[in-house]
Amino acid sequence: MDMNWHQIGRIEDIPLRGARCVSTPQGKIGVFRTAENEVFAIEDHCPHKGGPLTQGIVHGKAVTCPLHNWVISLETGKALGADAGVVKTIPIRNENGVLSIALESLLMAAE
Amino acid sequence: MTEKLVIIGNGMAPGRMLEHLFEKAPGTYQVTIFNAEPRVNYDRIMLSPVLSGEKDYEEIIIHGDGWYIKHGITLYKGHKIVEIDRTRKTVTSDHGVTESYDRLVIATGSVPFIIPVPGKDLRGVITYRDLDDVQAMLLAAQSREKAVVIGGGLLGLEAAAGLASRGMDVTVLHVMPTLMERQLDPAAGYLLQKAVEERGIKVICKANTKAIVGDGKVEGIELDDGRIIPATLVVMAVGIRPSVGLAKDAGLAINRGIVVDHGMQTSDGSIMALGECAEVDGQVYGLVAPLYEMARVAASHLSGDRSASFVHSDTPTKLKVTGIELFSLGDFTDGDDREEIVLRDASAGIYKRLVLKENRIIGTVLYGETSDGAWFNDLKKKATDISEMRETLIFGQAYQGGSPLDPMAAVAALPDDAEICGCNGVCKGKITSTITAKGLTSLDEVRAHTKASASCGSCTGLVEQLMTLTLGDTYSPAAVQPMCGCTELGHDDVRRLIKAKGLKAIPAVMQELEWKTSCGCAKCRPALNYYLVCDWPDEYADDYQSRFINERVHANIQKDGTYSVVPRMWGGVTNANELRTIADVVDKFEIPLVKVTGGQRIDLLGIEKEDLPAVWADLGQAGFVSGQAYAKGLRTVKTCVGSNWCRFGTQDSTGLGIRIEKFMWGSWTPAKLKLAVSGCPRNCAEATCKDIGVICVDSGFEIHFAGAAGLDIKGTEVLGLVRTEDEALEHIVALTQMYREQARYLERIYKWAKRIGLDEIRRQIMDDADKRKAYYASFVFSQKFAQVDPWSERVSGKDKHEFKPMATVGFSQAAE
Incomplete structure (x- = not known):
């Protein structure tokens, strides 16, 4: 599928071990920054009951959902531990601190 | 016939390239070098030992004048090239010398990054890049005054250590929360900071420089929190940028650096580039090992062997500060497909971390004891399967077969x-x-x-x-x-x-x-x-990022991701003005549900996160503060109307409730804390199922505690009877502080009390006046820092990133 890259801001806009959300036609996307200064983007929607993952505590390369403490991998979007479920991961690029995410052009073209 | 090879720059990379070239193809080229610095090729990595006094300049020279003579090289010292004419194939220096070339090598290196703050051009502000900078620092150090180093990376820390060893009073400012965050994880960064501070160097992390202040020359640094740090010398060591201006003016392909292929060839067939100014596959380099690799490749190509190709490899980082051992290599971030082995030895100040992927080492951070760095590097390079030695891998090469860690x-x-x-x-x-x-x-x-x-x-x-x-x-x-x-x-x-x-x-x-x-x-x-x-x-x-979301945004998250807001209503008492404000806020923000809580206040439910600061601003205008209905702290003090109105009331229970609430809001407790004050034993405020309750009687105030009306239902226990309101407050505050100091996180007061024993609590709070007064004083001290209304803080802009999306993208295209 064609990808459209969109600049969303700078890495410093996100706190270390924190997250921000980005509004898109595909819904809210969470952009996460780990203690190690890596960035990930996943849908801001817990596979369990739809909790906003950007509001959770970020630890290692995972986030704990604020609603019921599911732990979601930022890399794979999969729930860790005994829970089963997955959220979509979104391609993200970090070029000298400038972040861009890729949206699907199919959805973009929908008028 | 010999060709003319001209090199712009005389650093370590072109120097190494020439050594390879003279060995492979002696006599092929007639070499001319332009060096903007007025000296020969020296070992830039060893500038820190020169600064600290462990070495002299003469000891770090790589190629003396004799070497240039021996190889027939024309070296223009102190000549900066100002123009490359690609059609005529010439270069011209700032002193007017023009040389023609058959092959040109650009090795202009990098320039230090200067943060664009007011005062950056003041006298006494220097960078840390070459020998001139070191000499400027040595001169400044003779004053033994105060120096500030901006940048807590490799270079900044080496500069700080050097200046400190020369007798200066040094402060390092670093914008990130831990030192050397690019090379070290936070744990190793913590140890490094401790070691740096032990050398008498002050470290301030999360420090944003607002301005360099001074009249004509540096007098200090102003941080954006308003702090001023006095200094007569400021060293900027925040990073480097490839020096590409010359190549750009000549019309070569430029990205971050001068774009070259794997053979160091630029977009012009006669021109090569190498060193810190060159960019291969989108990467630029600042450590010497890959730069020497570039030199080897460039020399091969110049000698006619076109098979050589530059390959990226991770380079270990080491800090050249005597007595600080650290080693960092590869990718040490963690993740699902990765495992980590961590060894910490607190007494020896050692931290070791290996990051594994599919039983192979992909990253290493070592602090305090780095002798196995080379071994780990080797295992990583060779992608050795370590499953056989996994249990003892972290102990290093010598300990293969040793026993695992002692948990005690x-x-x-x-x-x-x-x-x-x-x-x-x-x-x-x-x-x-x-x-x-x-x-x-x-x-x-x-x-x-x-x-x-x-x-x-x-x-x-x-x-x-x-x-x-x-x-x-x-x-x-x-x-x-x-x-x-x-x-x-x-x-x-x-x-x-x-x-x-x-x-x-x-x-x-x-x-x-x-x-x-x-x-x-x-x-x-x-x-x-x-x-x-x-x-x-x-x-x-x-640590803001270690708080649950409710405590970060000071509202309660609901199942649909909206928030509820509960303003504080002291003792459950309100008035027409407050109610009118709440009604207006409900209308203005179309708040879907307004509900009275069990703690005698009003809950506004279904507020979008983005609206929170505006809601608080309106509530704040009417004098409302956060009710902290989300906090592990004092929530409510429920009251009845007491002796002011009730025909049975024995004391002013409303007044006491308000007084307690105003005194105790703010400081965190292990779990939520709900109080109540009833004006008589009929107990209309239901004080006997609260964390702490007061039953007023004619003779004074009976203090209760350790009740529960949630998952468990439990009546309170009696702490004791006191005579006056002042005493009641002192006892309640002291009990709360004892609980704060001893309970486990999320442990309610009744569970803590059961674990500790009611008698022990009564002994410390009721019988031991000194202990009680000490607890009381500790709580009062804590309140000095905790009684800040979080809502008004956020209305005035604190943590504003929390409440706004980072960006909105993709919509405009769809509309077109």
């Missing part, structure tokens, strides 16, 4: 004067020596003889570990439930050790208590954050 190492490492029992002031040495001297073998005996663990009992786990250490396997302690998967220690052990070892930051706790993960989890981080805030209210800076 943290306690064993405690000094003898570390206080184990806070209630009775008993140190480790006293416990171990008494066990030995009196031949004690049971916990009860140790309690009887030393008083350790004999009061609140929260140090029992530690005392038992000390018994095991002293008695060996003959003693088997009761199992302690660990805080979480990141540690073997229980909550009580961790709380006690934070005090005993004076640990004042989360990375410090994780290092000194030998945490098994590098950055904790969602269970231990909020708990540690609470323990540190409670124990060091003035010194510990709250």
Whole structure:
């Protein structure tokens, strides 16, 4: 599928071990920054009951959902531990601190 | 016929390239070098030892004048090239010398990044790049005055150490939370900061420079929090940028650096580039190993061998500060497909972390003991399968076959004067020596003889570990439930050790208590954050990212991701003006539900996160502050109308409730805290199922505690009867502080009381006036830092990133 890259801001806009959300036609996307200064983007929607993952505590390369403490991998979007479920991961690029995410052009073209 | 080779720049990369070239194809080229610096090729990596006085300039020269003569090189010292004419194939220097070339090599290196703040051009502001900078620093150091180094990376720390060893009073400012965050994880960064501070260098992290101040010359630095740090010398060491201006003017392809292929060829067939100014596959390099690799490749191509190709490889980082051992290599971030092995030795200040992927090392951070760095590097390079030696891998090459870690190492490492029992002031040495001297073998005996663990009992786990250490396997302690998967220690052990070892930051706790993960989890981080805030209210800076969302945005998250807002209504009393404001806010923000809570206040539900600051601003105008309905802290003080209105009332219960609420809101507690004051034993405020309750009687105030009306239902226990309102407040505050200091995170007061024993609590609060007054004073001190209305703080802009999306993208295209 064609990808459209969109600049969303700078890495410093996100706190270390924190997250921000980005509004898109595909819904809210969470952009996460780990203690190690890596960035990930996943849908801001817990596979369990739809909790906003950007509001959770970020630890290692995972986030704990604020609603019921599911732990979601930022890399794979999969729930860790005994829970089963997955959220979509979104391609993200970090070029000298400038972040861009890729949206699907199919959805973009929908008028 | 010999061709003319011209080189712009005389650093380490072109120097190494020429050595290879003269060896491979002697006599092929007639070489001319233009060097903007007025000197020969020297070892730039060794500038730090020159600064610190461990080496002289003469010792770091790579190629002396004789070498240039021997190879027939024309070296223009102090000539900066100002123009490349690609059609005529010439270069021209700022002194007007023009040379023609057949092949040109650009090796202009990099320029230091200057942060664009006011005062950056003042006299006394320098960078750290070449020998001139070092000489400027040495000159400034003769004054032995104050220096500030901006940048806590490799270069900045080396500059700081050098200046400190020359007698200057040095402060390092670093914008990130930990030092060298690109090369080190936070745990190693913490150890590094400790070591740097032990050298008398002050370190300020999260420091944003607002301006460099001074009249004509530097007088100090102003941070954006308003702090001024006096300095007569400012060294900017925040990073470097490839120097590409010349190549850009000549029309070569430029990205971050001069774009070259794997053979160091630029977009012009006659021109090559190498060193820090060159960019291969989108990467630029600043460490010497890859630059030397570029030199090897460039020399091959110049000698006619076109097969050589530059390949990226990770280079280990080391800090050249005497006595600080650190090593960092590869990718050390963690993740699902990766595993980590962490070894912490708190007493020796050692931290080692290996990151594994599919049983192969992909990253390494070593601090304090780096002798195995080369071995790990080798295993990584060769992608060796380590599953066979996994258990002992972290101990290094020499220890293959050794025994695994001792789980009691943290306690064993405690000094003898570390206080184990806070209630009775008993140190480790006293416990171990008494066990030995009196031949004690049971916990009860140790309690009887030393008083350790004999009061609140929260140090029992530690005392038992000390018994095991002293008695060996003959003693088997009761199992302690660990805080979480990141540690073997229980909550009580961790709380006690934070005090005993004076640990004042989360990375410090994780290092000194030998945490098994590098950055904790969602269970231990909020708990540690609470323990540190409670124990060091003035010194510990709250770790925002370790708070649950409700405590970050000061509202309660609901199932659909909206929030509810509860303004404080002191003692449950309100008035027409407040109610009108609430009604207006409900209309303005179309708030879907307004509900009266069980704690006598009004809950506004269904507010979008983005609207929170505006809602608070409107509420704040009417005098409302946050009701902290989300807090692990004082929630409400429920009251009845008391003697002011009620025909049965014995005291002013409403007034006392309001007074308690105004006095106690703010400081965090281990779990939520709900209070009530009833004006007579009919108990309309339901004080006897609260965390703390007061029943007013004719003779005074009966204080109750440890009730519950949630998962468990439990009537309160009586603490005691006091005569006056002032006494009631003092007792309630002291009880709260005792609970704050002893309970486990998320443990309600009734569970804590059951664990500690009601008699012990009564003894400390009712009978021991000194103890009570000390608890009271501690709480009052904590309130100095905690009684800040979080809503008004956020209305004025604090943490504003929390409430706005980072960006909105993709919509405009769809509309077109």
